[in-house]
Each structure stands twice: as C-alpha cells, then as structure tokens.
Amino acid sequence: MNKKFLGLVPLLIFVLLCVFLYQGLFGNPRELQTGRLGQTMPAFELPDLMDEQKRWTDQDLLGEVYLLNVWGTWCPTCIAELGYLTELREQGVRIIGLYYEQAYDPDFGDQFDINYLRTDVQQMLARAGDPYQFNILDLERTLALDLGVSGAPETFLVDKNGKIILHHTGDINPRVWRSKFAPAIQELQP
C-alpha cells in the first residue's frame, strides 16, 4: 500500500468534516427539531389556566395567525422574554400561552395547588408584563408532547389554518424577531 497516501487520509477526513461544520454553521440547528413543522396543530381540549370551566380546543384558535408560547414561572428565560413579548402584543401580535407546569408530578397529582399557581402567575405577569390573550393549562403535558416541546421557552408560529410555520426554542428577542419571525409572518400576509 502506498504509504504516502495513507499519511494523507487523516487530512482528507478532516477536510470532509470541515465542510459539514461550515454548512452546519449557517444552517439552523434549532429550527427543524420538531417533526410537526408544516403540519397542522394537533387536536386537543384543555382548560384555561385562570378558569377551569372555560375549555379551549384547536378549533378555537383558527382564523388568525398566532404565536403559541410555551412558558412557566419557574423558567428564568421565559420571564426574561415576557417584556419583549408584551411589546409585540401591543404591536398587534396575537400571543397565546401554553402553561407548562414543572413542579406538578402526575404521581402526586392530588397535592397540586391550582390556586397557588394562579396567584403566582398573576403576580409574575403583573410584574414582568402580560403578553397573553389567554393561557392554556397543559397539566398532563399531552399537547406539549404532541408538539415535541423539549423545554421552555419554546414558541410556535401558527397560520390561520392551524398550520405550524415555525418552531423556535429559546427566548424571543428583537434580533430573533427581525431575522426569523418577521419574515415568516410577512410571507403569510397576502
């Protein structure tokens, strides 16, 4: 075997790796994580966070473009983005919260105190800004699982027919909004 060629094998492998790293740098690893992208919102029926009698279904959300923001008061980044999301709401963006409770464990369900949670949420929204039209409470995390949510905050952009256009993990800030959400929303406008 040609020894000269063998010596160059590591270099060839490395160059190949660099090509992928270069592509990966300009691809967006955060975007394509959900298998739901391009599909419609999963069907669900869940209570309102503040009013147990009120129930929301996927049909209620149709007709208008909206952001579905997965959040919780236990999540520092979620609190951090409340301020900017509130600004967006004031600019006319429709934002619906999907409340993701972390402390609740289905095995210890009976100990869960919904009133405590509501006070906590109200205080937090009063302090940091309230961007939400309303909040859906997903205590068993069924909708979150269907959507492929892996943490919080995560935000979905959904069009008026219920199709999921974007899935963003991490906070929404002016830079993310300008580079990602604004162009996508622009495209949705006729």
Added chain:
Amino acid sequence: MIPEIGYFSLVLAMGLSLLLCIFPLWGAYTGNLRLMRTAPSLAVGQCLLVLFSFGVLIYITLTDDFTVAYVAHHSSSTLPWYYKVTSTWGGHEGAILLWLVMQASWTALVAMMSKSLPWVLRARVLGVLGFLGVGFMLYTLWMSSPFERLLPYYPVEGRDLNPLLQDPGMIIHPPLLYMGYVGLSVSFSFAIAALLTGKLDNTWAKWSRPWTMAAWGFLTLGITIGSWWAYAELGWGGWWFWDPVENASLMPWLVATALLHSLAITEKRGVFKSWTVLLAIAAFSLCLLGTFIVRSGIIVSVHAFATDPDRGLFILSFLALVVGGSLALYGLRVSQVYSEGRYKLVSREVGLWVNNIFLVVATLIVLLGTLLPMIHKELGLGTISIGVPFFNQMFAILIVPFAILMGMAPMLRWKQNKLPPLAKKGVGILVATIVITSAWLFSSFDEISTLTYLATALAVWICIATVVDLVEKVSVHPSTAQGLKRLGMSYWAMVLGHVGIAFVIASVTLTSAYSVERSVVMKKGETATLNDYEYRFEGVNEIRGPNYGGHAGEVTVFKDGEYVTLLHAEKRLYDVGMQFMTEAAIDDGFYRDLYLALGESMGNGAWSLRIYHKPYVRWMWLGGILISLAGFIVLADKRYRRRKQTSVEHG
C-alpha cells in the same frame, strides 16, 4: 482610560506573539542562532502583557466599572468580591481572555524550562506556540474583546453573574479545564516541531511526555470538578449527561489518555512514532473542535454559551488552518518514518496498542454521537437525536475488554511475553475477583443484576491485578523498602491512574444501579422514609444573602432512631436577574450521599421535597482526583528534572 490600557496591552502582546511566530521559525529554517535566541524573551514578554491585561479586567470588575459592556453583563455591585473575580471568566469574552492567560503562561513556562533542548527544536516549539497565540489574540481583539465600552449610555447596575455560576466549583472548574486544553497545545507544538525538524526520534517523545502528563492531569481534574459541580449545584442529582459541551471536554481527554500511553512506547521502544504524532495533533485539534462546538452554536446544548456565527466562522477558519496545516505536514513527513523496535504478539507493545485502539474508538463514538445529528440533517436525511442511551450502551460494551486489558497489561513485558505464566496469573486474579466482588455486593445490597455484578467485578479486577503486579515488582528486590524505592514515578502514576479508573467504574455502576429518589410533600414535623433513613421536615425559614433572598428547608435525618445529620436545602431568588436557583443539601459519605432538594411551597405550610439516596457516588470524584494525581506525580520523576543532558545522550 483603564480598560483601554488593558486592550492596548493585549495589542502589544499580539505584536510579540507575531514576532515569536516569525523570528524563531525563520531562524530555525535558515540556521540563524540569533533569531532563534529571541524566542524565550518574546514568550516571557508576551505572557507578562497578557497577565497585565487580565489584571486590568479583574480591576475594572472589582471597581464596578459598568461602562464596560462585559462588566455590565456579567457582574453587579452586590456580587461578593470573589464572585466578581469569577465573573471575569463567567462570560464568553472573559473566558477567552482566560484562555489567553493560560496559553501565554504555558508558552512562557516552556520557554523557561526547555533550556536543555537543542536550539532548533526549542525555537520551533516556541514558534508554533507563538502562532497559536496569534490566532487566539486576533480572535480576542477582533471579535470578543472584554474591554468594549457601553458609552455614552451605560447602566447604573450590572446584570449580575448567572446564579448557576455563583458556586465555588465555578471558581476553579474553568481555569483547570483551560489549563488542560491549552496544555495540550504544548504537546501539539512538540509534535509539529518534530515534524518540521524531520527527526521523529524518541527525543521529542521524551520531552513532550511530562508536559502532556501535566496537561492531562489538569484536564482530568477540570472534568472531575465539572461533574461534581453539576451534581452539587444543578439540584437534579446527576453528574454526566453526554451533552455536547461535556463531550467536547471528554474527547480530548480520551485522546490525551491514548497519547500518554503511546508516548511511553515511543520513548522507551522507538515504535509507533507516526501514530503518536498523529495523536498529539488530534488531542489539541479536538480541544479546538470543542471550542468551536461550544462557541459557535452549531449544536444545541443545555449549556447556553454566547452563540454567534461570525465567531464560529473565525474559529472554524483557525481550526481549518491549524489542523489542516498540521495534517498536511503529517501526510508529507510520515512516509519517511520507520519504526526500529521489534516485538511479538504477546508483549507490552501490543497491549498498549490495543489500549490505544479502544480509546480512539471511544473518542470516535463520542464524536459521531455529537456530530451525527448535524451531519444527518445537512445531508437532508431529516433530524435525528442521539441520546444518553446510545452513549451508555456503546461505553458499556467497550469498557469490558478495556478493563480486562487494563488489569493485565502492566504485567506484560516489552518485546515478548510467554503466555502460560500470564494465563496462570490471570486465573488467580479472576478467582480473587469473584470472591471479593461477591462478598462486597451480597453483603451490601439485596438485589444484584448480572450487569451490575459484571461491571463491579471489572473494577475489582483492575484493583487486584494492579496490587498483584505491584507486589510482584517489589518482591524481586531483597527488601520491601528497597523495592518500593526502585519503582519509578511513572509506575506509581500508572497504579494511581488505573485504581482511579476502577473507582470511577465502581461508582458509576453502583450509583446507576442503586440510587433511589422520592418526591414528597411534607408539613412541619412530618416524616418520610427512604432506604433505612428517616427524614423529618423541620419547616422552612426565610433567608437573605448578599444578592439573593429565598427559603431554606431544614430536614433532620435519622437512622434506626439515631440522629445522623441536619440537611439545609435552599431555594434562592437572585435579586438582579430574578432567577430561581436550587442549592441542594448533601450529606456526603464514603459509602453513600444523602441529597435533598427543596421544591415549591404547596400552601398550608406544606412543601415539596425531593430526596435522593446515592450509594458510592463520591467514589467517582475520588477516582477522578486519583487519576489527575497520576498526571502530576510524574512531574516529580527525577528523569524530568535533570537539566543539561540530552545533547550528550541523543546527539
């Protein structure tokens, strides 16, 4: 004005680096001794300037100069002074400056400690280190300066240091890890200098070995403390998650471990030369790749560092230049290298060679697991995720032959070994292993799975084999004292390293198999039981720290009715960032840890708590410390402290 002085000092340092890169290399190429002789003073000068610049950053942080963007983003006036110092490497820009400090210090150390090296080699090693210095300084000055101002509008108060980082572990973890990463650049420089010289004899292996050992010792300690920090600070009782950032530090460690063993063969027997050079290049390349992964945002990680494609592009270009260049040089030179030594199938050479194969395969598994999701996506095959089970399973398979070999390999002789006496010894050790493992496990636990038994037996096997070998090596001498004295530091390093690995294997196995946890909701005075321990909730107090408020839950622990300890678990709310942090309470013990995290208030004075019982978890860090000691103990070896000698011995 003061931050600008810090910046200017870095500019000057980069000027010296540039000269350090050009003069000695040019001098070595043309045979100009005067040019080569500039290297040490340039290296030391550059180091002093970088240290000064770092001192400036510490000064402006301590004096709360919030006109500087870095200070405003990572510190606050209420932060205790020691965490203010920590904040200088808590963010991206400062961390890179810390990297520079390490890089410059290693370079200066090499300059001062290499007086007995031939000038041509010395100049080349320092020249290559100078080149690396230029790259990192350019990066700092150009796209991540910690001295940038926020003028004219600056905040009156800083944004505070991330509470996760406000922990003693964070004070020492990054500096140790960087010491390791950057230390491997010394092994790299020795390899490149040897390739440039074209003389791949065992001299370079001999010189590179103590530096590599030291760097590897720091890397081991850094990783160990990182894992301990995740366990103590994150409040979820875990210690390793196969996260891309964790993998980024594991890969260089695995390759550096292979390199250590390979350097030993190259030095002693003059074989595997080109392979050893390749490992030295690979170890540092993986450090750079790790930096790229962590700093570019190319891969999603739970550790959210500053991510920025421009920075990523710079590091990638630098990576391509350094690694591509050295691999090209390697490809050109390697065909001229011939091995001298001869050896048989059953010999220490082959034992070490197989060890290298295992370590490299392990590295490839981590590399593939880390990068495959991205490559898969780039090839348009959709998204996949490779999780913890993949890594765990692959490592579980690899560790079996690796551990068996680790026990026996030290008994092998160079060149060749007869099989029958070795096999006889192996059977004896196997019997002892079965007896001890059974006695240990059956007396400690009620249920034992086959896998747990096997994995524990591997750890026991390594320990017994190491002790048997030690006893044998001592007993060939007339007296024990004399025998112990004759064993070199490298041998003791091997003993420590192998026993350390055995501790880690035992700990990982037993903790994974026998840890139990329980979520409970308790009111004051109520009790919960977990694994013979009774936990009595004593209620929650308000607490107030320098920059946080919160609650502290007190839990008294009893065993068989007797008081064991009082656990104090905190839930903190940091003032500036309004972030919650869990400070778990840990009662550590040699055989088990009791771990308690305070959850939420459930109203009516009831609180949720999470209790963990973790047997043998502390052995993991004990093992890590033993392994890193192996790296440092070699430095005490007499062979490496002799000064003027090589020119006579090796010509």
